[in-house]
Amino acid sequence: MMIESLESRRLLTTTVSFSAGVVSVTANKEETINVVENNGAVHVEIGNNAQSYDFVGATAVKINTATSSKKDTIWYTGNSIGASITGGNGPDNISVDDEGTGSSSVHGGGNNDAITVQNGNNTSVAGDDGNDLIYVYGGTSNIDAGKGNDTVTLYGGSGTANGGNGTDTLIYGPDSTAVFSTTGFENTIPL
Numbered sequence: 001m002m003i004e005s006l007e008s009r010r011l012l013t014t015t016v017s018f019s020a021g022v023v024s025v026t027a028n029k030e031e032t033i034n035v036v037e038n039n040g041a042v043h044v045e046i047g048n049n050a051q052s053y054d055f056v057g058a059t060a061v062k063i064n065t066a067t068s069s070k071k072d073t074i075w076y077t078g079n080s081i082g083a084s085i086t087g088g089n090g091p092d093n094i095s096v097d098d099e100g101t102g103s104s105s106v107h108g109g110g111n112n113d114a115i116t117v118q119n120g121n122n123t124s125v126a127g128d129d130g131n132d133l134i135y136v137y138g139g140t141s142n143i144d145a146g147k148g149n150d151t152v153t154l155y156g157g158s159g160t161a162n163g164g165n166g167t168d169t170l171i172y173g174p175d176s177t178a179v180f181s182t183t184g185f186e187n188t189i190p191l
């Protein structure tokens with residue numbers, strides 16, 4: 001308990017831990033986080049590779065910048081583990097690439113986030129509050145843009161996309177219209 005109270009006073013930190021198979025990256029300040037997972041081997045780079053970490057035997061990855069109100073940049077690529085990513089209240093820039101059996105879950109949190117699904121594998125994205133920009137390039141994903149006036153751009157892939165509350169815009173390419181089920185968009189614009 002004493003450690004927790006000391007930690008809470010140390011405001012500007014990013015911690016990386018590995019316990020019981022779970023890789024946890026927690027940022028309390030504006031941060032750039034790049035995580036690459038390959039069959040349970042996880043490479044973490046913090047602050048444009050100012051710090052890096054390697055773990056083997058991972059079964060879960062959690063990236064949390066929920067206590068950072070600044071603009072965080074998060075990149076995740078995995079082939080057997082999906083990451084649980086929480087953006088927090090800053091205008092975050094988050095990119096996920098589920099290249100194999102893992103399924104990531106992304107929460108943009110408050111503010112105007114930019115979230116990109118490079119490739120989805122039942123990947124879930126919630127823009128949450130704010131006017132979010134969400135881009136999908138391929139694979140399967142379920143998009144919930146949430147509150148605010150969001151723009152969802154579907155370059156390809158399949159799944160579901162919901163604009164949620166607000167005046168939302170759907171931009172869709174020729175490959176995505178037939179395979180995405182979309183609801184809650186006030187404006188639709190073909191690419």
Ligand SMILES: [Ca+2]
Nearest residue numbers: 109127129130
């Ligand atoms: Ca948001």
Ligand SMILES: [Ca+2]
Nearest residue numbers: 146163165166
């Ligand atoms: Ca919305």
